[in-house]
Amino acid sequence: MTLKKLIGALVGIGVLGALGYGVGVAIDLNQHYPDNTDVLSGKALSDKIARGEYVAIASDCVACHTSDSHKPFAGGYKIDTPFGPILSSNITADKETGIGNWSKGQFDAAVRHGKGSHGFLYPAMPYPAYSTLTDSDLDDLWAYMQTIAPVHNKVIENQLSFPYNQRWLLGGWNLLFFHGAPFTPTASLSAQLNRGAYLVNGPGHCAACHTAKNIFGGDVSNAMQGTTLQGWHAPDLTTNAHVGLGHWSEQDVVDYLHNGSNRFTVASGPMAEAVENSTQHMTPEDLAAIAAYLKTRPASTPSVPAALANDSATMHAGKLIYDTQCAACHLSSGAGVRNMIPTLAKNPQLNAADPASLLTVILNGSDGAVTTGNPTAARMPRFDWKLSDQQIAQVTTYIRNSWGNAAPEVKADKVAHARKAIAAQAH
Ligand code: HEC
Ligand code: HEC
Ligand code: HEC
Incomplete structure (x- = not known):
């Protein structure tokens, strides 16, 4: 077989494989999701909605899903990725342009499995982190989302150019980088550390900004060692004393997440927004759990350079x-x-x-x-x-x-x- 023929054959196999894969995806996306929401009323319902609102706050859903502050959750907020712009979806209860007609199963498919109304979602929606949401948190969150006032706002999410606009390609991305499963506590860790790990890696999606990405937008293995996004460096959150949280006490972390400032520094840019929308509204117990968990992270080991001489x-x-x-x-x-x-x-x-x-x-x-x-x-x-x-x-x-x-x-x-x-x- 000549080289050209070989390449031709490989391309053919590739196309067939892609087609087959596409069909598989289509079947998968059209699964029937049963609507198994509990029927609650009165205080049981209002408590559930309040718990769901707290999950939404801890997950900072509003940050990305709002472009006009008078229309929370109506979508249209532009996220610039290295591959082009993606707009967030309208997730108000509007039946036509939002998720008002969705079942809980569909909501679960989007939030924890990255499958939305147009096919696979881009990971600009942090479903890899949300995949660890517990069943009860997801259930409460859905109860809350159904109470969001409907706003009619049609959003074209996918504004990428070819080939990045091909959603089925994300099936491959998921195979490589998505390993989601609901959170399971580690038996050897305290309840507080388990709660911290859950909040940081799940709803809080801290790694979405604090972990570096490879050229395909997947997380690198050096988790939480800092990275740069749109002109801001999200620092190393390990216990490294030079570039990380080594000098910060647990209380310093709690103060920062609660007040947006502590005895060392003040949050700015995207972190100021995360504090304003999300972490300042979290309970003192949850902030303490986040701090305790971060302080158990082993220090990263980048080499510390020598300081430049004073006399230069x-x-x-x-x-x-x-x-x-x-x-x-x-x-x-x-x-x-x-x-x-x-x-x-x-x-x-x-x-x-x-x-x-x-x-x-x-x-x-x-x-x-x-x-x-x-x-x-x-x-x-x-x-x-x-x-x-x-x-x-x-x-x-x-x-x-x-x-x-x-x-x-x-x-x-x-x-x-x-x-x-x-x-x-x-x-
Ligand atoms: C970092 C930004 C970001 C955060 C935080 C975020 N989202 Fe999204 N979300 C997006 C983007 C961008 C899209 C559109 C992705 C696409 O079309 O591929 C999206 C899509 C969705 C969809 C799919 C809509 C559809 O029609 O397919 C749902 C549902 C959704 N988000 C719910 C949520 C919920 C609930 C939360 C909080 C738990 C949340 N999102 C937090 C950015 C975000
Ligand atoms: C939208 C992106 C984004 C998300 C999500 C995010 N951060 Fe940040 N974070 C940043 C940026 C950017 C900075 C740097 C802010 C500055 O320089 O003032 C920062 C700074 C910090 C700092 C201060 C570090 C230092 O050395 O000054 C802490 C602590 C922190 N983040 C914790 C968290 C935790 C915990 C979470 C998850 C609950 C989180 N962040 C989620 C972007 C983010
Ligand atoms: C009028 C007072 C004022 C002056 C003058 C000033 N700063 Fe600042 N600086 C601040 C405040 C307040 C912040 C915190 C703002 C924030 O976090 O958004 C800050 C933040 C910073 C930060 C970010 C620190 C961090 O932990 O993220 C740096 C770096 C900085 N200033 C450097 C400088 C340099 C260099 C100059 C002189 C060229 C300067 N500042 C002049 C008040 C000042």
Whole structure:
């Protein structure tokens, strides 16, 4: 057989395989799901709905499914993925454009199995995490979702270009990266640690932002060791002392998730939103469980670089900028102001190899999380109009290599790149 014929045969087998697979998927998607919702009324029903609302809060469904704050859950919120934009679905109880006509089985298929009304869902909907939801949480969540006021809003979710717009390809993705099953507690762990593991890996879908993705958008094996999304670096959440939560006590984690700030830092960007919509509304017991679980995660082991020498020209120039532009708020010791202005000293975000968050905050300014626990968040001013790429590179390098911090030098072209990306996002 010549090489060309061989390739032809392989392509043929591939096409047949894909067709067969497509048929299998179609049958699977058209399964009949029985509507086995309990018939409850009165207090039993209102309690169930309240529990379901709590599951929705812990899962932060509203964050992605709302684009107009007056129409919660009506969808249309755009999520930029490396493959193009995907819009979130309308999940209000509207019968025509939402999920008002769905059965619980259909809802379960979408939330825990990644199969929606148009076929396989893109994992921009975090069903890999939600697949661990317990049956009772899923059941309560469904009871709550049916109470969401219907909003007529037609959304075209799939706005990707060929071949990424082919939903059946996600069948292959699922085979490779989706290993979902409802949460089962580990017998050797305490009830609190099991609850923490459940919240972090299930409803809280913390790994959706804090775990790096491979080129296909699947999770890498280094879980919760930090990654960068749309100009923000979601830090390492293991107990690594340099780039992770090694210096944070369990109470520091609880304070951060409850108030959006703690004695070290203030949540900004996507984490400020997660705190505002989700974690600040969680019970103290659940936040303690999350903190206890995170503090049991073994430290990641990236190599810690040596800090740049204080006497380099870059460090001198950076110090000058810091003393005149930043020290009034962050203090010359880098200590900041408790619960208001982040400590820059020994700050995991500053030590992260990727300076994305720092550049976004310095160029664009940032509002800290506004929560019931800390209603008057301070603002970090923007410096894009005031400092050149070179100056921002110098001051960022300086703060990343002072007061016990150590991280690679930031070059001016990196700042120029971040500046362009931020300007493009604003349009
Ligand atoms: C990180 C963003 C994000 C979060 C959080 C999120 N979703 Fe989604 N969801 C999406 C996106 C994007 C889609 C559309 C995906 C697609 O069409 O492939 C979607 C689709 C869905 C669908 C399928 C609708 C259909 O017509 O097929 C349902 C149901 C749904 N989400 C429910 C929920 C619930 C319930 C929660 C909370 C437990 C939730 N989502 C949390 C982003 C999110
Ligand atoms: C939508 C993306 C997203 C989700 C979901 C998310 N995070 Fe974050 N998280 C971030 C980003 C981005 C930061 C950095 C914020 C900053 O620099 O102020 C962050 C920061 C943090 C920090 C502070 C770390 C430090 O060193 O400063 C903690 C703790 C944290 N997240 C915990 C969690 C937990 C627990 C969950 C799940 C319940 C979670 N996050 C879910 C994006 C996310
Ligand atoms: C007017 C007071 C003020 C000044 C001046 C100021 N900052 Fe900030 N900075 C803040 C506040 C408040 C925050 C927290 C905002 C947030 O989290 O959204 C912050 C956040 C930061 C962060 C993020 C820290 C983290 O843990 O995520 C960095 C980095 C930072 N500032 C660096 C600088 C640099 C460099 C300068 C000077 C060029 C500067 N700041 C000047 C108030 C200030």
